[in-house]
Amino acid sequence: MIGTGYVGLVTGTCFAESGNDVTCVDVDLSKIERLNKGEIPIYEPGLVELVVRNSQAGRLKFTSKAGDVVPHAKCVFLAVGTPQRDDGSADLRILWSALESIAPHLANDTVVVIKSTVPVGTNAEAARRLRELTGREVDVASNPEFLKEGCAIEDFTKPDRVVVGVTRPEVGEVLRDLYQPFLRTEHPFLVMNLESSEMTKYVANCLLATKISFINEMANVCEKVGADINHVRKGIGHDQRIGFAFLFPGVGYGGSCFPKDVRALINVANHYNIKPRILQSVDDVNEAQKEVLFQKLERHFEGKLKGRTIAIWGLAFKPRTDDIREAPALILIDRLLAAGAQVRAHDPVAAENVRKIYGDKVTFCQTPYETLDSADALAIVTEWNEFRNPDFFVLKKLLKSPVIFDGRNLFDPERMRQLGFFYSGIGLESRS
Ligand SMILES: NC(=O)c1ccc[n+]([C@@H]2O[C@H](COP(=O)([O-])OP(=O)(O)OC[C@H]3O[C@@H](n4cnc5c(N)ncnc54)[C@H](O)[C@@H]3O)[C@@H](O)[C@H]2O)c1
Numbered sequence: 001m002i003g004t005g006y007v008g009l010v011t012g013t014c015f016a017e018s019g020n021d022v023t024c025v026d027v028d029l030s031k032i033e034r035l036n037k038g039e040i041p042i043y044e045p046g047l048v049e050l051v052v053r054n055s056q057a058g059r060l061k062f063t064s065k066a067g068d069v070v071p072h073a074k075c076v077f078l079a080v081g082t083p084q085r086d087d088g089s090a091d092l093r094i095l096w097s098a099l100e101s102i103a104p105h106l107a108n109d110t111v112v113v114i115k116s117t118v119p120v121g122t123n124a125e126a127a128r129r130l131r132e133l134t135g136r137e138v139d140v141a142s143n144p145e146f147l148k149e150g151c152a153i154e155d156f157t158k159p160d161r162v163v164v165g166v167t168r169p170e171v172g173e174v175l176r177d178l179y180q181p182f183l184r185t186e187h188p189f190l191v192m193n194l195e196s197s198e199m200t201k202y203v204a205n206c207l208l209a210t211k212i213s214f215i216n217e218m219a220n221v222c223e224k225v226g227a228d229i230n231h232v233r234k235g236i237g238h239d240q241r242i243g244f245a246f247l248f249p250g251v252g253y254g255g256s257c258f259p260k261d262v263r264a265l266i267n268v269a270n271h272y273n274i275k276p277r278i279l280q281s282v283d284d285v286n287e288a289q290k291e292v293l294f295q296k297l298e299r300h301f302e303g304k305l306k307g308r309t310i311a312i313w314g315l316a317f318k319p320r321t322d323d324i325r326e327a328p329a330l331i332l333i334d335r336l337l338a339a340g341a342q343v344r345a346h347d348p349v350a351a352e353n354v355r356k357i358y359g360d361k362v363t364f365c366q367t368p369y370e371t372l373d374s375a376d377a378l379a380i381v382t383e384w385n386e387f388r389n390p391d392f393f394v395l396k397k398l399l400k401s402p403v404i405f406d407g408r409n410l411f412d413p414e415r416m417r418q419l420g421f422f423y424s425g426i427g428l429e430s431r432s
Contacts, residue, residue, distance in 0.1 A: 001077045002066060002098050004031055006042055006256070006323065007115060007145050008079030010152040013050045016060035017157075018181040023061040023069040035062040043322035043349040046153045070105035075174065077143070078102075079115040081256075088263035090119050099126055103133035111139045111171055117201050117261060118142075119268050123165060123194040139171045142194050144201030149255070150320025161188045165197025202268075205261040206279055211246040212253045213285035219249035219427025220292075229427025230409060249426040251381060251407035252289035254317030254326040259286070290328045293379050293407050294335040296424055300377070300403065306340030309400070311371035314382025314408075316350035324353045328407070329381040337361055344371040348384055372398035383408035392419050 001012035004026040016022040026032050031041045038055065040048045054060035063069060070076055080098045085091045095116055106112070112130065114123055123142045130138040142165030147155040162179045166172045172191040183189055192200070219229040229249050237244035253259065262283050269276040301308060317327035324330065329345075333354075336343050344363045345351065351364045365371045368387060372378060372395060380387060388410050396402045402421045404411075409425040416423035 001079060003080035006149055010156055011079060013054060013060060014156045016054035017050055021059055023063055025063055025066045029064050032062045032064045044152050045320055066101050067105050070102045071107055073110055075111045075113055076102055077113045077115050082116045082118055084260040084263055089267040090264040099129060103130055106138060111141055111174055113141045113143045115143050115145050118198060119264055120195050120198045141166050141171050141175060142197035149323055157182050159187055161190055163190050163197050163200050165192055165194040202261055202265045205258055206265055208246050209253055209258040209262050210282045213282040215247045215249050216289045217285050222427040251293055251328040252286045254328050256325040259326045290331040293332050293405055296405050308376040309342040309374055310336055311375035311378045312343060312345040313368050313380045313387050314384055315345055315347035315354045316382050319382055319384045322349040322353055324350050333362060344375060346371045369394060374400055376400050377403040380406045380408055380410060383410060
């Protein structure tokens with residue numbers, strides 16, 4: 001497993017858990033050192049136990065030296081990052097460098113599997129490069145990953161489907177064997193060509209992102225016309241053609257996948273002279289939505305945020321992860337600091353990652369309640385479960401004024417009004 005991040009570590013560990021011998025490789029030496037000591041460099045529920053158990057059983061190993069393990073591998077997975085370039089396209093430099101690092105060590109029948117999310121054409125290009133580097137044909141398979149951070153082990157071990165792209169059916173069979181333990185409940189193993197497999201990953205993420213931007217846009221309209229998006233959501237969700245999944249209004253999607261994958265597909269479409277109007281709108285709506293909490297705070301305080309203290313609950317881009325890549329909380333913090341406000345923030349696991357960016361410009365608190373000390377308002381950005389049922393009497397006592405801007409609609413607006421709060425959600429009328 002080349003690349004031991006959110007995807008590589010989970011994938012490698014789960015393959016070890018089903019009895020395979022797995023070695024995870026990473027160029028980040030500190031990561032490898034920590035993993036060899038049984039420490040997990042990321043937060044992912046349930047992962048540490050699996051890593052420790054499989055390491056102790058001798059099935060899961062960690063190294064920084066690809067050359068030591070690649071020659072013995074039946075499959076080499078590439079799970080390195082494919083970040084975004086300034087023009088929105090996927091930056092494949094890490095992938096190509098990883099490919100070059102394994103090429104000299106590949107055995108004759110080894111299958112190279114690209115798990116990273118890569119634009120259409122990348123797998124074929126990888127096969128071409130490997131032919132050039134090794135002087136022979138190397139089997140390359142596409143195997144996009146659909147796991148969600150925070151729920152990654154469950155997603156990986158009970159996938160809705162596994163998608164692989166191949167050029168030879170025999171390669172599909174090698175991967176089917178590997179995935180068989182996770183497909184016992186008849187979930188499909190779908191074999192297709194490389195290009196369809198690559199596109200499947202982008203189309204899935206783009207559709208999910210579209211649902212989020214769509215409901216956020218509807219929420220913004222609801223807010224102006226006296227409708228309540230929570231009621232509207234239920235009104236549409238019971239329609240089986242629509243459903244409830246991914247139709248929660250909020251402060252915009254973040255993370256390491258949706259923003260960059262939407263932009264990468266826009267870039268691919270542009271390359272083929274297709275103007276991807278829906279995708280462009282999805283991205284635009286999302287960027288605007290990340291500003292919504294700040295705009296509401298600014299309006300509430302009539303543009304005078306200087307010297308105010310704002311408490312923030314939740315920094316990770318979503319609950320149950322410490323991942324803060326493209327997190328909406330970062331935009332809110334940037335805007336508040338630029339407006340001269342003080343920020344007191346709490347997140348159950350992501351605070352350390354945010355501290356690396358802001359240092360002591362932000363006050364990081366051990367508990368959600370600590371953030372409220374002398375705060376003029378509370379802004380809720382991430383819907384961690386532990387924020388759902390706070391002691392509202394304590395909240396009211398600690399806040400300088402009982403003002404809550406809730407970016408995740410955690411509370412019942414009517415109840416908040418009765419408790420004496422000014423409460424503003426997304427797509428709801430503000431109540432006080
Ligand atoms: N994070 C997710 O939820 C998720 C879900 C599905 C797909 N993906 C895709 O999977 C890929 C990996 O994402 P991630 O979030 O795990 O990334 P990550 O940044 O967490 O991990 C990538 C790892 O690869 C290592 N690396 C870089 N160059 C290397 C090399 N030459 N050899 C060995 N290791 C190297 C890095 O040090 C890092 O530890 C991306 O393409 C992403 O789009 C991510």
